[in-house]
Amino acid sequence: MNAIADLFSDAALRALERDTPTPLYFKLYSLLKGAILDGTIENGAQMPTEQQLAETFGVSRITAKRAMDELAAEELVERRRGKGTHVTYEYSPRPVQAPLVGMLQEIESMARHSDVKVLKCRMQVPPAHIREELGTGGNDKVLQLERVRYREGQPFGYYMSWTAGLKKPVGKRDFQKSPRLAIFRKQGLKISRVTQTISATAATAQLADALDTKVGAPLLSLVRHSFRTVRGQEQLTDFLQVYYHPDRFQYQMDLTLDE
């Protein structure tokens, strides 16, 4: 009788509650869009009717209609009088990943509450694979940084980065005081998107030394790509590789059930 209840969790059903002033039609639209984009409602399948949506989510039919109209405007669904609304978006599974949305500001906040030792800070021609990603020429020098972060005197993270597109020179002292992101921002480097990948790896001799652990010990590895937009084109401007000591640093996240 009501297949919608199966599609959406109780939490999702509660997502339209009035705890944020975001318009109802937009919350419902976002919810449905998510279900279409992640393949929960398959291509060609019939969407719930306006009446069904209105009842399950406790909104007026006009509001449900508005949400569906927005989907139709993006050509995610097709609406036909008498036939109903059908999905016209083909879901294609991505490689095994657990995508998350985070906030860069919180990373900065973390950076502000730990100590840094700058091992290396110089302009350098990066190795080929980095050069390719940054899109710089064979002789172009970019900023190479190597740092170790400490908490209560103990090293917990080893940071290695290559940054292109800096206008003014920066010194070791700058990075000892303020977060890297804040410095780049002041230089006018506008980051438009960031991608992170977390994995695990074994400690090399160099890493074991820097993080005060044994060779071969498991480390949490993080690679961050930061992009800026140049003439409408997205371009990598910062490459960051971090190795964390798993006993002294862990990635903790809260997952929300709705939205």
Next chain:
Amino acid sequence: MNAIADLFSDAALRALERDTPTPLYFKLYSLLKGAILDGTIENGAQMPTEQQLAETFGVSRITAKRAMDELAAEELVERRRGKGTHVTYEYSPRPVQAPLVGMLQEIESMARHSDVKVLKCRMQVPPAHIREELGTGGNDKVLQLERVRYREGQPFGYYMSWTAGLKKPVGKRDFQKSPRLAIFRKQGLKISRVTQTISATAATAQLADALDTKVGAPLLSLVRHSFRTVRGQEQLTDFLQVYYHPDRFQYQMDLTLDE
């Protein structure tokens, strides 16, 4: 002259753009609240004036005022005529962590697009440390699950979980077909909050065997606590420990710069 531009990134300044219909005052309020909660604006410090906010974010003074009034209503700031608005919230740094906000629905989506082999599925009295977290008695049996996930025939994740509060019995076959979360949801188990911690660890003999790797090899480790609310009290109802093969599974996330 204008210290606000230093506080907020260019992306943050753009966060109030009209791409979502969420009220302007609420977006500004969220932005400022975040800066207070993560210690960017310290306790006792003076907030930007309504006039300054209005200019930097391109809104009217009324809108800026509304945002600040909301903060005052939550007692995060104190407002005094002629004096200005001052922060009254004391930031206390948490242990080294990179907090993130994610969506549980996306996890489910991932689960739906890989193959599962259920190694163990039975009611069992959990070991002491799990029993303590779940808050169950010394003889209470809860659901113990052990699974391996495959992608293209290769094992990438080893899942071990303990779940309390199930009403109806579940069988192996159930977990081979649909995601665990969907099954629990159908049973009426309402999860209210989820916490995840990611770390790295070395493979034991058992794990190496299940994931087709060598003993001592680095693995990505994930611990997930799922809570439900019982009579206003938050209570752990599911404990999940996952080990991922780092070559076959990586945690990828996109970070937004605004919000």
Next chain:
DNA sequence: CACTATTTGTCCGTATGTATG
């Protein structure tokens, strides 16, 4: 003491967007 600049509080009128029946 007055005078001034700053900052928040309050009020108006108006336009637009949202949500309902």
Next chain:
DNA sequence: TCATACATACGGACAAATAGT
């Protein structure tokens, strides 16, 4: 589609508290 109610956002104007000259 229409009429209605309410929230949001704007600019402008003035009052009231605070701090410094």
